[in-house]
Amino acid sequence: MSKYKSVNTAIINELKSIVGEKYVWTDPDKLEPYSHDEVMESKYKKTPEVVVLPRTAEEISKIVKLANQELIPVVPRGAGTGLACGAVAFYGGIILSTERMNQILEIDEQNLIMVTEPGVRTVEVQKAANDKGLFYAGDPCSGDSSFIGGNIATNAGGNKAVKYGTTRQQVAGIEIVTPEGDIVTLGGKLKKDSTGYCLTQLIAGSEGTLGIITKAYLKLSPLPKHEMHLLAIFPSAESAINIVPKIMHSGIIPTCVEFMDNKSVRCCEEFLEEKLPRSESGHYIIITIDGDNETVLEDQCVLIDELCTTNGGYEVLVADPNKIWKARKSFAEADRARSLILSAEDIVVPPSKITDIIKKIDDISKKYDVRIHCAAHAADGNVHAEILKENMDIEQWNKLLPLIQHEIYQYVYSLGGKLSGEHGIGYKRLDLMEEFANPVELKMMKAIKRALDPNNIMNPGKIVKV
16 A cells, blocks of 8 residues: 555645635534445544545546645545445545535437436436436435445446346446546447447446546436336245246346345334334335336236245235335335444345345354344345344454354355445455455456556555555
């Protein structure tokens, strides 16, 4: 790791000359919210030396060039909704917040592209598209608060990824400021492009280590005319998960197939103070289908009902989308209300192995006598396993958690899985990345990082160690 310089008074004055005094913060009370993301353990908190709020790519370019000249780390930050400590300044330096860059610049209905700045909230992108009769498919559970720039930087997945893909598949192009301060547009409004390396896709998911996103070109499509939601309730996690391949092989292409184990259902019910169907013992599969032919969708609902009932389901309900998605999207918040300190694992395995990993996690939970709640994007193999500290002594927690993680990930990798499906590596999973990732893959990543960021100032200490 490079030896970085501290942010001194001269640097503060330079930053003020770039963005204006009002948008350079050093007051401890203003810095505190930027010392962490959604991970609340004290060891994952670090107060930055300064927070800077630029308005334009040109301002960011000047900041990055100054940081290179003075050898000061720059940590790009969106809404701070991350779960991997990817936007925390562990090596000091500058937190560069994109919150002022919050404008939708264009909705190009002819080319089905929305051009937006990085600080626009995901829900605002969705609404702006809907207002034009169009559809933006990215839908992370944090969409009400997360920024579109952060979605791209982490390649956020979400509920609709099974049909429409992750955020990477929604991006036609981006403008970035490189780690050396250059401004460049990668991709754009094109439908296809084989002009050299696909740098747009490289930046998506790079967690701010290879550049700062300053503009996004997002793919749109016509808004489906109809959408239907079903809640299938099963007596066991295994029977619930086992219905997923049967649905996927039936010819139906669902928009969402979400799983919640019974512990999660009951935790969300308690948090929301709302009764959920068969919460005393039920494990949930939430299914959404969309399309333009209502009769076809109704026939698909009948088929899903038959499949679930035949394969041991308690019942299949036509769900109130507001109520059922409120429950599903409160999963993480409900767990934090139960245990402020927890470890949110973001496992991904081949979809055919999801039953195996859910069972293994349950066995590990019993072995260590630790509560682990599971929810999953069941059709794409992405399992969110939240390990709760609850009232455990902090020394015992710090001793047990690495053992639990190691056991989980040894099994994950034996199934052909990986550390993260959508949350990213950040700082939190850095050691796990070194332990479990393929050494050749790591070598390639480190070579790219060194080539694009020779001074290692751009979000250092995230994803890979260089």
